[in-house]
Amino acid sequence: MDAISYRTVHANKATAQKKWILIDAENEVVGRLASKVAYILLGKHKTDFTPNADNGDNVIIINAEKVRFTGKKLEEKEYIRYTGYPGGQRFATPKELLNRKPTEILKHAIHGMLPKNKLGSKLNTNVMIYAGTEHNQEAQQPVKIDLKTIKA
Numbered sequence: 001m002d003a004i005s006y007r008t009v010h011a012n013k014a015t016a017q018k019k020w021i022l023i024d025a026e027n028e029v030v031g032r033l034a035s036k037v038a039y040i041l042l043g044k045h046k047t048d049f050t051p052n053a054d055n056g057d058n059v060i061i062i063n064a065e066k067v068r069f070t071g072k073k074l075e076e077k078e079y080i081r082y083t084g085y086p087g088g089q090r091f092a093t094p095k096e097l098l099n100r101k102p103t104e105i106l107k108h109a110i111h112g113m114l115p116k117n118k119l120g121s122k123l124n125t126n127v128m129i130y131a132g133t134e135h136n137q138e139a140q141q142p143v144k145i146d147l148k149t150i151k152a
Contacts (some may be wrong), residue, residue: 011048016055020142022135025106026063028147029070030094039063039152041114041123043067054122060142061129065102069094079108105130 021040025033038101043049043056079092097105106129114120128137 003085009048009054011043011046011050011053013054015048016043016053016085018055018139019057020060020140021057022060022062022142023147024063025061026066026146028067030067030105030109033061033067033147034106036150036152037106037110037127038113038146039150041110041126044087044152045150052119054119054126056126058140059127060137061106061127062133062135063131064106064129065098065131067098067102067106068103069133102131 023033023037037059039045040059041056042051043054046055048055048066063100073092077094079097081090081092081096082088083090092100094105107124107127110127111120128135
């Protein structure tokens with residue numbers, strides 16, 4: 001046996017084969033969609049997955065306002081944020097956020113499933129979320145995929 005054939009290949013910024021993927025979020029459950037998107041952003045679906053490198057694909061999500069929640073989460077779940085001022089703690093339910101900022105729900109869910117370090121911050125920039133069916137990344141020629149094909 002040749003020992004050279006057993007060398008582990010580590011992906012890096014120069015060798016990463018990044019693609020653009022288009023995902024339609026219509027009628028998708030928020031948590032399940034977010035876990036599959038995080039799986040794609042990390043690059044775990046690729047054979048050259050490297051945990052400390054950004055070799056995942058870029059993701060475009062359309063129809064973010066048409067996601068759904070299971071159970072009573074639409075009324076009972078609370079998103080908490082803080083303005084930075086005394087007494088500035090603010091609460092919002094998913095129903096309120098869907099009316100005001102529909103993209104924030106998916107952004108928050110995906111962010112929670114990525115690493116909490118510099119790599120996770122970089123991976124957050126690789127996802128674009130749009131409320132309607134129109135997006136600004138036609139020039140990148142994204143490939144539309146079916147989420148049922150991803151085993152996250």
